[in-house]
Amino acid sequence: MSSPKKIFNFNLLRRVFQFAAPYKKKFYNSLILAIVLAIMAPLRPLLIQLTINQGIKGGTEAFFIKGTGGFIIEVTILQIALLLLETACRFFFTFLTASLGQNVVKDLRNATYNKILHLNLAQYDKTPIGTLTTRTINDIESINDIFSDGLIPIIADLLSIISVLTYMFMVDWKLTLVCLAPFPLLIIATYFFKETVNKSFTQVRNAVANLNAFVQEHITGMSVVQAFCRRGKRAQKVYSHK
16 A cells, blocks of 8 residues: 655755755845845835825825925835835845755755765666766756745745735725635646646656666667667667657
């Protein structure tokens, strides 16, 4: 009887984060920027609301800076300043997460390479070199996505969503519930999409590993293939998998 499928493996995530321990400063700074971006998320819609309700509809005179122009001009300048600040914060956030991911990948590749160097010789008889190359390069590169496009950006997006939803519920909770009506359908669709992509990713990863193993073995062993006149058989095997 097969073991139940794990939804999420926290042990593997904890092992990956051990490599991020030397770069905890970058990790904490990225989390701080994620919180700042979440706080800034509802500010521009709020300013737009003030512009429409008080500047355009109400015709209110300036009250931010007395005697320097209309209310709309002042709010517009404030929006531009806020947009520039948000762009700068998002740039540093992206830079920190990408740098953190690259540093973790570098250390993980060094650890994996040292592990491969100290394997028993029998391991190389059982495992093709192309498969080891794929595991060392492609699979470890996927770990970079955990930091640059995965965990930390997801936390930032979740904080932004919570901040925006909180403001929406404060303004009009009934209208917010109407806007959130399609949300359960999106969650269900996302779940099925995730399962399909996961299977496809596993198939592609195995296919790439088999391809690299086949190419590496037949290029390095070309003299053996030619000595036994197996070129035709090898070519038929290649075309049969197309």
